[in-house]
Amino acid sequence: MIIVSDTSPLRYLVEIDFIGLLHSIFGSIVVPTQVITELSHPRTPQAVQVWVSKLPDWIDVREGDASRFPALGAGEAAAIALAIDLGVGLIVDELAARAVAERQGIKVIGTLGVLRIAGQQRLIDFPDALTKLRKTSFHMSDDLVEMMRQFGHESSGDA
Numbered sequence: 017m018i019i020v021s022d023t024s025p026l027r028y029l030v031e032i033d034f035i036g037l038l039h040s041i042f043g044s045i046v047v048p049t050q051v052i053t054e055l056s057h058p059r060t061p062q063a064v065q066v067w068v069s070k071l072p073d074w075i076d077v078r079e080g081d082a083s084r085f086p087a088l089g090a091g092e093a094a095a096i097a098l099a100i101d102l103g104v105g106l107i108v109d110e111l112a113a114r115a116v117a118e119r120q121g122i123k124v125i126g127t128l129g130v131l132r133i134a135g136q137q138r139l140i141d142f143p144d145a146l147t148k149l150r151k152t153s154f155h156m157s158d159d160l161v162e163m164m165r166q167f168g169h170e171s172s173g174d175a
Contacts, residue, residue: 018076020046022095022108023054024154025127030067032148037134038107039074046102048080048094088113096120109154127154128164 019042026047029035038045054060055068071077080094081101088096092113099106105123107130108114117124125133131149135142146164150156156164 017042018044018046018102019105019107019125020048020095020099020102021051022106022110022113023051023091024109025107025130026051026055027060027064028109028127028149028152028154029130030064031061031152032145033063034131034134034140034145034148035067037130037139039072040139041130041133041137044074044076045107046076046078046098046104048082048091048098049077050080050082050090050094052077054089054091085116088116092116096122128156128160132164 019038021038025038026035029037052068052071055064060068078098080098082088082090082093082097084097085093089110092108092110095106095108096113096117099117099122100120105125106117107125107127108117109126114124114126127149131140131142131145134140135145142164
């Protein structure tokens with residue numbers, strides 16, 4: 017299976033040391049060159065910069081046509097364009113980009129969705145992953161965290 021990823025999911029999965037989940041769940045990940053540029057920014061966390069400097073072989077970097085969606089950031093626009101061109105799903109967190117992708121008929125999942133799948137497949141402890149993610153700059157409301165924690169208990173048979 018192949019899926020395209022935007023910047024945010026890669027960044028946060030690297031930060032919480034769960035980037036390998038993408039390969040375990042999806043196999044090959046296509047990443048636009050614009051996303052690699054965003055991940056290489058000097059203000060990006062050091063762990064992300066190190067990861068991007070030594071990309072694993074399951075990351076396939078391709079040029080995406082960001083001009084097709086000028087209202088979005090370059091990485092988001094290029095990721096959506098690649099997902100359309102390849103006829104595959106997209107991993108993206110930003111709400112505006114998700115809305116555009118869904119209007120294009122693209123199946124969308126975010127960082128939390130990836131962690132949820134990994135929890136269902138028993139690849140990670142889902143509540144622990146939420147705790148780690150919460151310690152980053154990832155934006156999620158307290159209500160969403162609580163809802164996801166409840167999901168984690170239900171999927172692991174704890175509640």
